[in-house]
Amino acid sequence: MKFVLDSNVAIKWVLNEPDSALAMKVRDGFVNLAHDLVAPDVFPVEIAHALSRAERKGILIPPQGTLALTGILQTLPDLHDSLLLLPRAFEISSQQRIGVYDCLYLALAEREKVPLITADARLLKTPGFPMIELATF
Template identity: 40%
Template sequence: MTLVVDASVACKWFIAEANTADAEALLVGGSLLLAPDLIVPEVCNVACLKLRRGEIASDQAAAMVDGLPDLFDELVPSVQLAGRAFAIASTLAHPAYDCFYLALAELRGMRLVTADRRLLGRLARTPWARLLVDLGNGAIGTS
């Protein structure tokens, strides 16, 4: 199985929080993992925020930034997704950042694994809901 993973899931690979074990299971579950290359600056931003707030140490923040790319089988250039992400974001009136992940899942015919409650709620009654997998509900193995 090949899955698109967003930053809400990837951050859990480095920071212990709710559903971290579920996120870590993706790394050893045999699935191929993809994301838009946008995930790198998004995770970098989370690392910076958590470091500033004193929630993580500097070596942990550095590990997030340095180690992230190696955990993916493919990081897709955002420029390849921008047109579709824009169209989805415009339709949903939702931030374009999230829509890059959704565009990748849609264009490749894959599921998007997320822990982003806002995204899950926003897409609940849309045609894109079928592409989503809620990290916290234990349904990652379904298709």
């Protein structure tokens, strides 16, 4: 099976957060070819942003952030061109009043006809899109 992977799930691979064990299960299934993962091509930038923020907050010390980023970059989902997703993402954003970055993931899930795995409680409330809450994966 194929899933769209939200960056908020992948960041749990390297940060000790609620549901990190479930996020590792998603990653391990991908590594072991049990399922495919896809994401918009902004995914690595969002990961880097989250790791940078974790360093600034003192959750990680600088060498840890670099190592964490390298690790995630070695396990990237198949990345899809955000420019092709952007018109639909913008439309979803306007209709649902949620951020365009999140809507790139929704647009990809819609286009690929596969569920989005996310840990974002607010995003999970968006009607009409196939989603799986990480906590139930």
